[in-house]
Amino acid sequence: MVRAENVYKTFYTTHKIEALVDVSCQVDKGEVVVIIGPSGSGKSTILRCLNRLEKADSGHIYIDGVDILDPKTNINKVRAELGMVFQSFNLFAHKTALGNLTLAQNVVRRRSKEEAQEKAMALLRKVGIPDKADSYPDNLSGGQQQRVAIARALAMDPKVMLFDEPTSALDPEMIGEVLDVMKTLAREGMTMVVVTHEMGFAREVADKVIFMDEGQIVEVGTPEHFFKDPTHERTKLFLSQIL
Amino acid sequence: MSNFSITDYLRTRGWRHISIILFFVMVGAVVGGIYVATQRVEYVWRWYRVPQYFYYKDTIETRAEIEGEVASLVAKGDQVEVTVRGDGEEEVYLVPADSLRVDEGDFIYPGDVLGSYQKWKVGILIQGLWLTMAVSVIGVLLGIVIGLFTGLARISSNPALRWSAITYIELIRGSPLLVQIFIWYFVLGTMINAMLAQKGFSQLPPLWFGVTALAVFAGAYVAEIVRAGIQSIHRGQMEAARSLGMTYPRAMRHIILPQAFRRILPPLAGQFISLIKDSSLLGIIAIRELTKATREVVTTSLQPFELWFVCALLYLVLTFSLSMFVQYLERRTAIGG
Numbered sequence: 396m397v398r399a400e401n402v403y404k405t406f407y408t409t410h411k412i413e414a415l416v417d418v419s420c421q422v423d424k425g426e427v428v429v430i431i432g433p434s435g436s437g438k439s440t441i442l443r444c445l446n447r448l449e450k451a452d453s454g455h456i457y458i459d460g461v462d463i464l465d466p467k468t469n470i471n472k473v474r475a476e477l478g479m480v481f482q483s484f485n486l487f488a489h490k491t492a493l494g495n496l497t498l499a500q501n502v503v504r505r506r507s508k509e510e511a512q513e514k515a516m517a518l519l520r521k522v523g524i525p526d527k528a529d530s531y532p533d534n535l536s537g538g539q540q541q542r543v544a545i546a547r548a549l550a551m552d553p554k555v556m557l558f559d560e561p562t563s564a565l566d567p568e569m570i571g572e573v574l575d576v577m578k579t580l581a582r583e584g585m586t587m588v589v590v591t592h593e594m595g596f597a598r599e600v601a602d603k604v605i606f607m608d609e610g611q612i613v614e615v616g617t618p619e620h621f622f623k624d625p626t627h628e629r630t631k632l633f634l635s636q637i638l
Numbered sequence: 639m640s641n642f643s644i645t646d647y648l649r650t651r652g653w654r655h656i657s658i659i660l661f662f663v664m665v666g667a668v669v670g671g672i673y674v675a676t677q678r679v680e681y682v683w684r685w686y687r688v689p690q691y692f693y694y695k696d697t698i699e700t701r702a703e704i705e706g707e708v709a710s711l712v713a714k715g716d717q718v719e720v721t722v723r724g725d726g727e728e729e730v731y732l733v734p735a736d737s738l739r740v741d742e743g744d745f746i747y748p749g750d751v752l753g754s755y756q757k758w759k760v761g762i763l764i765q766g767l768w769l770t771m772a773v774s775v776i777g778v779l780l781g782i783v784i785g786l787f788t789g790l791a792r793i794s795s796n797p798a799l800r801w802s803a804i805t806y807i808e809l810i811r812g813s814p815l816l817v818q819i820f821i822w823y824f825v826l827g828t829m830i831n832a833m834l835a836q837k838g839f840s841q842l843p844p845l846w847f848g849v850t851a852l853a854v855f856a857g858a859y860v861a862e863i864v865r866a867g868i869q870s871i872h873r874g875q876m877e878a879a880r881s882l883g884m885t886y887p888r889a890m891r892h893i894i895l896p897q898a899f900r901r902i903l904p905p906l907a908g909q910f911i912s913l914i915k916d917s918s919l920l921g922i923i924a925i926r927e928l929t930k931a932t933r934e935v936v937t938t939s940l941q942p943f944e945l946w947f948v949c950a951l952l953y954l955v956l957t958f959s960l961s962m963f964v965q966y967l968e969r970r971t972a973i974g975g
């Protein structure tokens with residue numbers, strides 16, 4: 396479903412930052428892959444490369460068989476198939492929850508108003524806040540905003556969902572409600588790539604865990620492998636700090 | 639019982655009251671000072687002469703063109719048809735009934751008044767005010783269109799677009815509007831009109847070049863306002879829109895610009911207000927807007943003090959009602975409102 400091959404990405408600011416160094420990984424259909432790693436290790440960068448919000452310098456990235464780094468690829472078509480959920484929610488501030496869910500359905504998927512609204516309401520019910528349909532993002536709690544953001548991505552009927560630390564900006568008491576939505580999705584067979592520090596979530600639903608450090612993939616394995624006997628010293632060190 | 643002392647009063651509301659009184663005393667002092675100063679230079683205030691430049695009664699007279707007798711008066715609604723018959727000639731005039739000055743059988747010489755009535759007409763100041771409003775509104779509307787596209791070009795990743803936008807903005811903002819108006823009228827205007835004349839078209843009036851100068855001038859400032867407005871929107875909004883599969887133009891149109899608009903509105907209104915005031919420069923290319931109109935009235939009436947105050951007041955009325963309107967708009971477009 397998702398395949399990255401030898402991906403490199405370097406940022407040039409005041410100095411050179413090698414954010415991704417020869418990263419290769421694969422996510423199969425229906426799989427839930429959790430990416431962990433210390434701050435600045437390139438987790439967000441690889442995720443953003445997958446939908447070309449960041450353009451990889453070299454390597455290949457295939458989404459459902461389509462090479463997204465090929466200039467001939469219509470990236471907007473690919474992105475419509477990839478739902479993305481951000482750490483800072485990024486809900487459209489001038490639209491209600493319902494408006495956030497219907498806009499791209501109208502503009503990108505060209506659905507009729509009725510169809511889009513029906514779909515939107517069904518998804519708001521699914522994430523547990525149908526009563527907030529007419530609220531603006533500013534009037535929602537963080538947990539509610541993130542659930543609307545997940546619903547917004549789902550409204551496009553994506554084949555893969557990408558999550559970049561979806562609970563990191565939330566107050567502790569709201570983390571559960573967002574994770575519950577994500578767990579439901581995972582159980583329904585959604586293909587998911589999740590960057591998170593929530594080890595409980597990883598243990599419970601991940602099929603595969605990827606540990607990154609300094610732009611490289613250090614270790615890949617099942618959750619059991621990671622929590623019982625990780626191979627690399629860096630992994631052990633990281634896990635000992637976080638658990 | 640009364641333990642209310644002057645210090646208590648001062649501590650509570652006293653200073654506020656004293657400040658308010660002080661403000662009005664100061665305003666009074668300035669106005670009084672100006673008045674006293676005008677007495678020194680022996681200026682006679684004649685406010686009663688001002689209203690005629692807003693509205694005046696124009697006398698309209700219908701005069702006979704031939705010599706003869708009033709042959710008949712026939713009422714037609716509230717008009718009267720006056721037939722004058724001379725030797726071999728006959729003329730018919732239409733005069734409002736209540737303004738009729740002749741009777742049947744009267745003998746008339748050419749130039750005699752058959753009917754005379756008065757009609758209210760707008761004075762030169764109102765005409766000037768109207769023109770000022772018109773050129774400012776057209777100027778700012780065109781300026782917004784120019785500024786929107788230039789602002790978008792300014793943040794484009796295409797260097798040709800970006801550098802064109804920067805060049806335009808810097809050229810316009812770096813030179814005086816007065817000089818730009820001269821260039822538009824005396825240089826570009828002459829060239830364009832000469833070319834039109836060669837092709838057999840009629841000439842463009844100064845007004846066109848004046849409005850163009852204002853629009854191009856405002857456009858450069860609007861472009862910077864638009865750019866700042868767009869850049870003030872968190873980049874996560876663009877990323878969210880793009881990650882849903884929206885193209886850049888669609889994301890701009892549906893996500894970024896609607897949000898930027900709210901932030902753009904107040905500085906845009908400021909630009910509009912500036913443009914209303916800047917339009918006073920158009921007088922130099924023979925466009926009779928408010929300032930030019932006032933100058934003309936001053937030369938005929940010789941009452942400069944009253945008229946320049948009135949002129950300033952009229953500009954204030956325009957700019958003040960505009961800022962009121964924008965405040966109303968801001969409240970109406972507030973998120974969730």
Ligand SMILES: Nc1ncnc2c1ncn2[C@@H]1O[C@H](COP(=O)(O)OP(=O)(O)OP(=O)(O)O)[C@@H](O)[C@H]1O
Nearest residue numbers: 406407408412414433434435436437438439440441
């Ligand atoms: N747009 C950018 N411009 C310059 N440098 C960047 C940019 N995005 C990321 N980086 C740098 O690339 C490196 C990897 O960043 P990335 O955001 O992928 O890390 P991360 O693993 O997501 O960290 P965190 O847990 O803090 O989110 C960091 O050193 C970061 O400073």
Ligand SMILES: [Mg+2]
Nearest residue numbers: 438439440560
């Ligand atoms: Mg990150």
